[in-house]
Amino acid sequence: MSEQAVKRRRIDKKFDKIRDTIDTGVKKKEFGSRAFRKMLNNRLAVAGLIFVTVVILASIAAPLICKYDPLKIDLRSTLQKPSAEHILGTDKLGRDLFSRVIYGGRVSILVGLGSALGAAVIGVAIGAYTGYKGGWLDNLMLRLSEIVMAFPQIILVLLFVAIAGQGLMNLIIIFTFTGWGGIYRMTRAQMLSLREEEYVQALQAFGLSTVKICYKHILPNAIGPIVVNITLSTAMFILAEAALSFLGLGVPLNIATWGNIVNVAQDLRILTNYWWLWAPGAAVISLFVLAVNFIGDGLRDSTDPTQQG
Amino acid sequence: MLSYSIRRLLILIPMLLILSFLVYLGLELTPGDAVSYMISPEMLSGVSAADLDALRESLGLNEPFMLRYVKWLGGVVQGDFGYSLSSGVAIKDIVFDRLPATLELSGIALLLSTVMGSFLGTISALKRGSIGDSALTVAGMLGVSIPQFIFGLLAIMLFTLKLGWLPVGGRLVPGYETFMDRMPHLIMPSLVLSATMVAGVMRYSRSSMLDSMNRDFIKTARSKGLPEWRVNLIHGFRVSLTPVIVLIGFRLPTLLGGSVIIEQVFQWPGIGNEFVNAVRARNYPLIMMIAFFSVFAVLFVSFLIDLFTALLDPRVKLD
Numbered sequence: 001m002s003e004q005a006v007k008r009r010r011i012d013k014k015f016d017k018i019r020d021t022i023d024t025g026v027k028k029k030e031f032g033s034r035a036f037r038k039m040l041n042n043r044l045a046v047a048g049l050i051f052v053t054v055v056i057l058a059s060i061a062a063p064l065i066c067k068y069d070p071l072k073i074d075l076r077s078t079l080q081k082p083s084a085e086h087i088l089g090t091d092k093l094g095r096d097l098f099s100r101v102i103y104g105g106r107v108s109i110l111v112g113l114g115s116a117l118g119a120a121v122i123g124v125a126i127g128a129y130t131g132y133k134g135g136w137l138d139n140l141m142l143r144l145s146e147i148v149m150a151f152p153q154i155i156l157v158l159l160f161v162a163i164a165g166q167g168l169m170n171l172i173i174i175f176t177f178t179g180w181g182g183i184y185r186m187t188r189a190q191m192l193s194l195r196e197e198e199y200v201q202a203l204q205a206f207g208l209s210t211v212k213i214c215y216k217h218i219l220p221n222a223i224g225p226i227v228v229n230i231t232l233s234t235a236m237f238i239l240a241e242a243a244l245s246f247l248g249l250g251v252p253l254n255i256a257t258w259g260n261i262v263n264v265a266q267d268l269r270i271l272t273n274y275w276w277l278w279a280p281g282a283a284v285i286s287l288f289v290l291a292v293n294f295i296g297d298g299l300r301d302s303t304d305p306t307q308q309g
Numbered sequence: 310m311l312s313y314s315i316r317r318l319l320i321l322i323p324m325l326l327i328l329s330f331l332v333y334l335g336l337e338l339t340p341g342d343a344v345s346y347m348i349s350p351e352m353l354s355g356v357s358a359a360d361l362d363a364l365r366e367s368l369g370l371n372e373p374f375m376l377r378y379v380k381w382l383g384g385v386v387q388g389d390f391g392y393s394l395s396s397g398v399a400i401k402d403i404v405f406d407r408l409p410a411t412l413e414l415s416g417i418a419l420l421l422s423t424v425m426g427s428f429l430g431t432i433s434a435l436k437r438g439s440i441g442d443s444a445l446t447v448a449g450m451l452g453v454s455i456p457q458f459i460f461g462l463l464a465i466m467l468f469t470l471k472l473g474w475l476p477v478g479g480r481l482v483p484g485y486e487t488f489m490d491r492m493p494h495l496i497m498p499s500l501v502l503s504a505t506m507v508a509g510v511m512r513y514s515r516s517s518m519l520d521s522m523n524r525d526f527i528k529t530a531r532s533k534g535l536p537e538w539r540v541n542l543i544h545g546f547r548v549s550l551t552p553v554i555v556l557i558g559f560r561l562p563t564l565l566g567g568s569v570i571i572e573q574v575f576q577w578p579g580i581g582n583e584f585v586n587a588v589r590a591r592n593y594p595l596i597m598m599i600a601f602f603s604v605f606a607v608l609f610v611s612f613l614i615d616l617f618t619a620l621l622d623p624r625v626k627l628d
Contacts, residue, residue, distance in 0.1 A: 147328055155600050158569070158588045
């Protein structure tokens with residue numbers, strides 16, 4: 001008890017000191033928002049942000065970094081160990097693995113981020129409107145989202161893959177239409193509490209249109225959780241793409257993606273003897289998803305107003 | 310309690326009807342029909358259009374949509390789930406043949422993840438801020454970030470190919486049929502399947518435990534001079550466990566989805582494996598029925614869990 005009291009007094013003193021320095025003008029006003037500064041204090045989130053930025057920049061600049069075409073088959077140099085010429089070695093068809101990992105990042109990140117943004121657009125658009133408006137449309141969408149979310153996601157995705165066929169665009173569309181439930185629910189819940197605020201009543205009294213109130217005035221207040229959700233679902237969709245490609249049912253195998261690179265490890269001979277064929281793909285998926293999750297958690301901690309300090 | 314159960318049931322039934330309709334509708338939008346997947350392209354040139362039509366007729370593919378749906382639904386209710394297109398075996402037989410394997414695998418994974426997850430989460434909460442807590446938090450993060458199939462591959466590499474302790478996959482070896490014979494086959498898949506969920510349960514039970522440790526009744530228990538382990542386990546842990554058990558319902562979709570992947574990695578002859586093969590072969594009746602069963606299982610379990618929560622917490626019923 002006394003120990004806690006001492007601790008509290010110490011923190012109070014610290015706060016007083018900070019307030020004094022700001023008041024007297026010794027300390028300049030810090031840049032960025034409070035949430036941004038708090039995020040920078042989270043070492044894991046910053047490390048994640050750096051890693052993700054590097055990987056994204058590398059995959060954008062892929063043609064500048066890679067010496068080889070990721071799809072070029074060279075049967076004279078198959079299954080070569082990592083060397084100076086091929087940094088990560090070559091695969092069964094003599095394709096350079098470093099190029100495949102870098103170019104694969106383009107597709108995997110595109111699928112992950114594209115699907116997350118697509119799902120967010122649908123989920124936020126519907127959730128913001130129906131959450132604010134309520135009524136039969138709200139009920140209908142709620143039931144619909146319940147139906148979509150009752151499916152184990154991978155089973156629903158595979159069902160649509162069987163119907164629509166494999167393909168990059170197909171996969172993004174399928175992920176979008178099977179994955180909007182979570183963000184819709186969250187946006188709706190946010191709107192339900194925000195619509196009770198007094199400024200909303202004021203806006204209604206001014207006679208603003210429903211669309212303007214909910215998208216322009218309320219929605220920006222819910223942006224924190226939405227950004228967190230987009231970040232975390234990007235990680236989830238990258239994992240889903242990898243799992244589907246591992247089954248051979250995701251992006252067609254002739255396109256390099258991280259999942260397709262690891263796909264070859266189903267062959268036990270490759271799993272043991274040719275580790276460089278799959279290990280870089282496996283490592284980059286895991287690290288990238290881990291980094292994105294760290295960013296998501298950091299964002300959640302820094303934007304959550306219930307966690308002050 | 311009775312009226313609450315009936316009300317919940319009345320929500321469940323229309324949802325199942327809509328679901329069955331949607332699943333059937335999805336099937337109708339498939340490119341090509343069942344016949345084109347039954348005959349190889351070489352043979353197709355030798356078969357006349359009349360023969361193909363006759364085949365479609367015999368498979369009931371020419372009737373109007375609603376009639377086919379009602380017929381199909383009537384069959385499902387009576388336990389007739391149709392036939393697999395690729396093998397001609399009744400889907401009912403396939404499901405009952407494969408279901409025990411999946412139940413065995415996912416049941417053990419569910420048990421393992423619940424026990425390990427809530428144990429680690431509780432420890433983590435009690436030792437909040439310690440090195441162990443941070444290590445567990447990072448491990449939990451790794452657990453949800455590394456794809457399950459990579460866990461599986463690493464496990465196969467280590468325990469089968471390097472150490473030779475465990476079989477690479479499969480479930481039954483001819484001649485060995487008791488549970489103990491299956492054990493070695495079961496260890497790796499169930500551990501790998503539970504790994505991701507352990508991480509989830511751990512994070513959840515950690516915050517649940519922290520939450521319950523801050524309640525007034527914990528202070529009361531302490532002030533009465535109870536030993537610390539009693540306060541933690543009997544008073545704190547028991548209360549924090551309820552939401553963790555409720556979480557089982559939310560984990561069921563993850564579990565079923567995960568077993569699709571894991572069964573493929575370890576060649577475990579379960580429903581998930583059958584599902585992936587059906588997707589590869591565009592065996593639509595089988596795809597549809599398995600998808601429908603998985604949703605049915607999820608909805609039914611969440612219905613049971615709703616009842617269970619209502620029993621535990623009377624406030625729920627008033628909602």
